[in-house]
Amino acid sequence: MKKTSEHEHLLAQLRQVADGLGKTLAPFCEVVLHDLTAPEQAVLAIHNNLSGRSVGAPATELGLARAADPAFEQVIANYANTFPDGRLAKSTSIGIKDSQGQYVAALCLNIDLTVFRSLNTMLTQFGSVDTEAAVTDTLRPNGADAIRSHIDQYAARLGTTPRALKAEERKSLMRELKEAGLSDVRRAMDIVAAYLNVSRATVYNDAR
Template identity: 25%
Template sequence: MKANVATPVENTSRFIERYIPLVDFLGQSLRPNVEIVLHDLDVPDRSIIAIANSHISGREIGGPVTDFALWFMQQGNTAHVPMMTGYRAVNAEGRVCRSSSYFLRDENDVMRGMLCINVDISEWIHLRDVAAGMLGGSETTLPDKFDAFGSYPGTPLPAHADAVVSHFVDSVQPTVQDAGLPAAAPAAAAPTAPVGENGKEVITESLRSNIQNLIDSMLNTALSKQSIPPERMQKEERLAVVKDLEDMGFFILKGGITAAAKRLGVSEPTVYRDLVQVRD
């Protein structure tokens, strides 16, 4: 299938544009259940400049970065990690992908883009469920090879996806390719840092089709960590939300301050002051 390639968004760098033919090549070479996405991180609000097999996530050219990309821009850029493979991504319909990202850096070693591969494994998960049911629900009787192919860490997902993977075993962890960086470092501060059954924090990426969905998802994640609604929060609780959003890279997005102020029920200057405080 030919990549959905259009005129690059305004200000897209030539450094990133040269990877567009690779998206087309991979899209035609791999199976239809494999989505290839090229992000220009210089314009995170509309970073997608090429995409193949876009039916996997429903995203289009001009769509935003993911929560994982924002987190990495905020927390992991200085680590100089070249790639991360084998983490889980979930689209708006709750379909699960095995995802990998290659970080594109310029001659100054600054991360400028990401080439992402998302393999939809939802059908394999369904087959695994059927097999487990026929075998009495005992995962230990499943062939190791099949279990490894279809299993992802049993971590909490958004409500719409809980039923899909609530029974997952904690058998696969993201793999970090580094240059002397401990393998667990990026996963330790993942966007939502869910914890699997083995006690290790794992990564779950949300594939959102537009910037508003991304903003709402990230705000929901940060607010869900507090036990009370925004209108009843004290300053310390509000600061905790702002700190979580900052760690997630939320304020890299255009309109992040405005959106946070609206959901928290405070003024934009208040969010600015909170942000200055949590950055100190």
């Protein structure tokens, strides 16, 4: 397919998008820009190279299928993939069409899952405790964890954070804590004040 000025403009802009994504998602995500108008030399840019490809490499089978069919799905997200050396990957491929509805480019993200799976295994091991141990202890005041958990859940429902709650939201929160019996916990007001980063006087006022 012969490149038009529109194609050149789209590809130039996509180079910037790929560069920005590559810098943001480094080093765990490979970002590849494909020129589908030249499938034999499709790879225009590659950031955080995890697959061993280089600029000028040919399009993948998915890229060829998309270039041949304007009705091909435009966004294919989080599909299973494999790097040439066998590492498992999670990929997302985004097709870019011109004003005529023809595919001219594809932006692909390939995440190396082996890194995250290894990290998850280490974190699981690090966070494990001996549930059969004869000794247990707590470093938190009794009931404090339940109060904080309730506050977190309340803030999450509003799409915000505990420390960003507005006055009316705090008053509603205090009503919920009272209804849940959590305002009777020893030093409840101190716990709430510390978690919301407000004064005790503010909490007492919200609780009225």
